[in-house]
Amino acid sequence: MIKDITIGQFFPGDSVIHRMDPRMKLILTIVYIVIIFLCKNFWALGFMLLSLVIMCALSGVPAKVILKSIKPIAIIITFTAILNIFYVRTGEPLLDWHFIHITTGGVFTAIFMIIRICALVVASSLLTYTTSPTQITDGIERLFSPLKFMRGGVHTLAMMMTIALRFIPTLIDEFEKITNAQKARGADLETGNLVERAKALIPVLVPLFITSFRRAYELAFAMECRCYHGAEGRTRMKIMKYSKLDVFGFLFILIATGGVIALNMFFRHVV
Amino acid sequence: MSILKTDNLTYKYSVGTPFEVTALDSVNLEVEKGELVAVIGHTGSGKSTLIQHFNGLLKPTEGSVLVDGQDIWESKKTLRDARFKVGLCFQYPEYQLFEETVFADIAFGPKNMKLSDEEIKERVMRAAEFTGVTKEMLEKSPFDLSGGEKRRVAIAGVMAMEPEILILDEPTSGLDPKGRDTILRLIRDYRDNTGSTVMIVSHSMEDVAKIATKVLVMNRATVMSYDTVPETYRHAEELLSVGLDVPQITKIFMDLKRRGLPVRDDVYTVEQAVAEIDRLRKEGVNV
Ligand SMILES: Nc1ncnc2c1ncn2[C@@H]1O[C@H](COP(=O)(O)OP(=O)(O)OP(=O)(O)O)[C@@H](O)[C@H]1O
Ligand SMILES: [Mg+2]
Numbered sequence: 001m002i003k004d005i006t007i008g009q010f011f012p013g014d015s016v017i018h019r020m021d022p023r024m025k026l027i028l029t030i031v032y033i034v035i036i037f038l039c040k041n042f043w044a045l046g047f048m049l050l051s052l053v054i055m056c057a058l059s060g061v062p063a064k065v066i067l068k069s070i071k072p073i074a075i076i077i078t079f080t081a082i083l084n085i086f087y088v089r090t091g092e093p094l095l096d097w098h099f100i101h102i103t104t105g106g107v108f109t110a111i112f113m114i115i116r117i118c119a120l121v122v123a124s125s126l127l128t129y130t131t132s133p134t135q136i137t138d139g140i141e142r143l144f145s146p147l148k149f150m151r152g153g154v155h156t157l158a159m160m161m162t163i164a165l166r167f168i169p170t171l172i173d174e175f176e177k178i179t180n181a182q183k184a185r186g187a188d189l190e191t192g193n194l195v196e197r198a199k200a201l202i203p204v205l206v207p208l209f210i211t212s213f214r215r216a217y218e219l220a221f222a223m224e225c226r227c228y229h230g231a232e233g234r235t236r237m238k239i240m241k242y243s244k245l246d247v248f249g250f251l252f253i254l255i256a257t258g259g260v261i262a263l264n265m266f267f268r269h270v271v
Numbered sequence: 272m273s274i275l276k277t278d279n280l281t282y283k284y285s286v287g288t289p290f291e292v293t294a295l296d297s298v299n300l301e302v303e304k305g306e307l308v309a310v311i312g313h314t315g316s317g318k319s320t321l322i323q324h325f326n327g328l329l330k331p332t333e334g335s336v337l338v339d340g341q342d343i344w345e346s347k348k349t350l351r352d353a354r355f356k357v358g359l360c361f362q363y364p365e366y367q368l369f370e371e372t373v374f375a376d377i378a379f380g381p382k383n384m385k386l387s388d389e390e391i392k393e394r395v396m397r398a399a400e401f402t403g404v405t406k407e408m409l410e411k412s413p414f415d416l417s418g419g420e421k422r423r424v425a426i427a428g429v430m431a432m433e434p435e436i437l438i439l440d441e442p443t444s445g446l447d448p449k450g451r452d453t454i455l456r457l458i459r460d461y462r463d464n465t466g467s468t469v470m471i472v473s474h475s476m477e478d479v480a481k482i483a484t485k486v487l488v489m490n491r492a493t494v495m496s497y498d499t500v501p502e503t504y505r506h507a508e509e510l511l512s513v514g515l516d517v518p519q520i521t522k523i524f525m526d527l528k529r530r531g532l533p534v535r536d537d538v539y540t541v542e543q544a545v546a547e548i549d550r551l552r553k554e555g556v557n558v
Contacts, residue, residue, distance in 0.1 A: 064287075178367055180328050181366075185432065203369045206369035210414070
């Protein structure tokens with residue numbers, strides 16, 4: 001099943017972004033995130049947002065799916081925004097009521113932070129939406145390969161990551177299956193207070209752990225049977241190559257960086 | 272009135288993503304009380320998806336499911352009722368065991384039904400006896416049992432809830448022939464003794480032919496047929512054409528018929544075959 005070889009995040013496709021080299025995508029995502037934090041005013045931020053929208057459009061991932069990635073961090077965003085509104089004391093005062101003081105500076109900072117965090121999350125989701133987990137870990141392994149001499153080695157770490165990522169969907173599947181089996185026996189996982197709910201999870205977690213251990217043993221055994229012995233002398237099935245697309249991607253981010261620096265210089269800083 | 276009914280039941284997995292699959296496509300089905308229904312169909316035909324609708328684990332994308340004439344999605348209460356009226360035992364149920372002792376694990380279902388301690392104990396004992404779980408086993412940890420024993424404990428866990436409809440998803444997969452026969456016999460006895468409706472999903476036609484009263488054939492998310500065993504095997508060729516197997520003996524009789532012998536076309540057990548050949552001999556046909 002397709003679900004088994006991809007993590008829930010990955011959104012298969014054949015767009016220019018999908019076809020870029022994972023190493024380049026990793027680097028550019030990091031660069032992009034750094035630039036978001038370099039933005040000092042709304043013009044620069046708007047410019048970055050525009051380039052993000054262009055990249056999303058190029059990726060062919062539906063807007064709905066992309067926006068969904070923001071949902072899990074909605075609480076963090078709200079929290080950050082509220083803190084900023086109440087604690088930043090710059091600019092004109094807007095409201096002075098007992099202990100509550102709201103200023104324009106606070107409101108601007110809050111909006112700025114919201115946009116920043118959203119852009120950050122969307123940019124990193126774009127990476128995982130367009131790059132399969134295997135590609136990502138392979139990319140990381142290659143990027144860090146100069147550190148080979150380290151004890152344990154980059155390869156071991158990357159392999160651990162690949163396996164962990166590979167088994168997330170399997171675990172989710174397993175979790176659902178066991179949950180369903182216990183629900184069929186009348187387990188009530190939805191009602192009750194926190195303690196009751198945590199207790200109700202025991203019938204699900206115990207079998208899940210047992211299955212995971214069994215699976216780990218089986219996997220280790222299967223890998224040994226296929227003569228796996230770490231990185232030494234291991235060749236790759238898919239060889240990574242930079243292409244013209246990666247050059248374009250690089251230029252795109254370069255222009256974005258230049259734009260942000262210029263806009264930062266020309267307009268007044270907000271934060 | 273039928274005990275279980277589906278009305279234009281449609282179910283789609285992962286709606287709105289590139290992985291969207293229609294696992295059930297307007298299924299209409301009516302199961303009478305006391306039937307022992309075998310559900311067969313090729314891999315991915317939607318068998319497991321279908322049975323998970325009967326106790327409300329999956330919510331229909333369209334259409335409805337009625338247990339005892341009651342739409343199970345009408346309210347929270349009807350849903351909870353359906354959970355206890357319809358006992359569902361998943362494939363490889365041994366992986367759902369979690370308690371410290373076998374007794375406690377079998378008691379998990381009845382406990383959730385908020386029965387009295389005596390009633391729980393009684394039910395556990397009954398279910399254990401039924402499934403051949405011995406007294407010593409009840410005190411053990413479920414993780415110290417053999418695969419076949421674990422399977423029986425898990426089935427006992429569902430039986431102890433004494434559901435009106437008992438549904439088992441491939442209860443015999445991964446067992447040796449003896450273990451398989453034990454489980455099948457136990458399921459049939461359960462139905463004969465309690466008069467409950469039983470539904471089993473199976474890949475083995477031979478098994479199905481032995482115990483079922485009705486056969487539900489699934490093919491590509493739809494119901495291909497729902498009929499008695501002889502009627503189903505009368506259409507053996509259609510079953511073969513959708514990638515299903517039929518009992519060896521049915522294949523032999525299909526072949527005999529093709530060679531021009533006047534044999535019945537709904538033979539599916541060896542006993543029937545023997546009787547049929549005897550009949551032909553008596554009629555003077557050279558067999
Ligand atoms: N959790 C799921 N998410 C997405 N698709 C699923 C899921 N479960 C099943 N499917 C898909 O739904 C279809 C029907 O699956 P189902 O498990 O009902 O088949 P089945 O008849 O029980 O098969 P088997 O004989 O292999 O158990 C298949 O195409 C399957 O890939
Ligand atoms: Mg199945």
